[in-house]
Amino acid sequence: MAKPKRTVEELYAAARGGERRALGRLLTIVERGGLDADALSELAHRDAGNAHIVGITGSPGAGKSTLVGRLVEDLVKAGKQPSVLAVDPSSPLTGGAILGDRIRMEDGDANAFIRSMATRGHSGGLALAVPLAVRLFDACGYDPVIIETVGVGQVEVDVVGAADTAVVVMTPGMGDAVQANKAGLLEVADVFVVNKADRPGANDVRRDLDLMLDLSHMTGQQDESGYRPPIVMASAINGDGNEEVWSMVEAHRQHLRDTGEEQARRRHRIRTEVRSRLAQALSEVAEQLMDEGGADQLRRAEVAEISPNHATNELLNQLLKEDL
Ligand SMILES: Nc1nc2c(ncn2[C@@H]2O[C@H](COP(=O)(O)OP(=O)(O)OP(=O)(O)O)[C@@H](O)[C@H]2O)c(=O)[nH]1
Ligand SMILES: [Mg+2]
Structure with a gap:
């Protein structure tokens, strides 16, 4: 006889107890939305803690997944329990790459959880699914929660802008800095990464970015607290720069705490979700x-x-x- 299907409550209890399969099932419920997702939202709300939410975005192929893979390895080594939500696997390239990472890491490490999220068919789309998935990871003890999004459109800006710390990854030779500026990413970025620094032109990207940051400073677009997003040069494929990226992410969180901005971001995030x-x-x-x-x-x-x-x-x- 087939085992009876577990209820949302049962799956949730199992996921909190460390059962990865139950967490995977719950994330599928999150993707679909509807009443079960609402019930889950209530449960996770009760238990969610204070996980550091880190958004990572940048143009397709910039090396985000490679970088995230490195960060996850480092975090696990440091005794943390990171999770990754990779949003927008609708492009076959991304889905494949992420799936590859996911299998590699899920097999390799019980302390990290990586999941790509498809929201096609979910009427509320990403705007509802992402915050719930993040809350679920948090309630299951994952910290940090890293959200990787592809592209530099409005949805990405919204998703990444709602994180505690927003990381924008750029690469040499694609006019990335200009693109990011146009898409409004300059205003939401807390840490810039110039990846593929092993390639020619990386310093040009850095210079362009620096100039644009100067400009936004002059026009008063920047944070009143005087925070200026650092620019980290990295070569994720070689494992260069990832440690510095994470230390800048941590430094940004400290800045949020020192200035009381952390609570403001949380309020903004809730407001956005309720809207x-x-x-x-x-x-x-x-x-x-x-x-x-x-x-x-x-x-x-x-x-x-x-x-x-x-x-x-x-x-x-x-x-x-x-x-x-
Ligand atoms: N030369 C060089 N190549 C890199 C570096 N980091 C990543 N790559 C390569 O760039 C390609 C894309 O890397 P991904 O990590 O999949 O990039 P992504 O930004 O996650 O891509 P999407 O999710 O499809 O947007 C892969 O072939 C990587 O091996 C780097 O530091 N230097
Ligand atoms: Mg990717």
């Missing part, structure tokens, strides 16, 4: 309203009997009269 949840809930309400109660207004707008604006206002009024 995403609200937006998600409201958009579901909107769909429901158009399908059911508001079908009439919608039809009248469709045949141009009333304007879309008018239909919207009527629907809103109708909604506000109902008990939410």
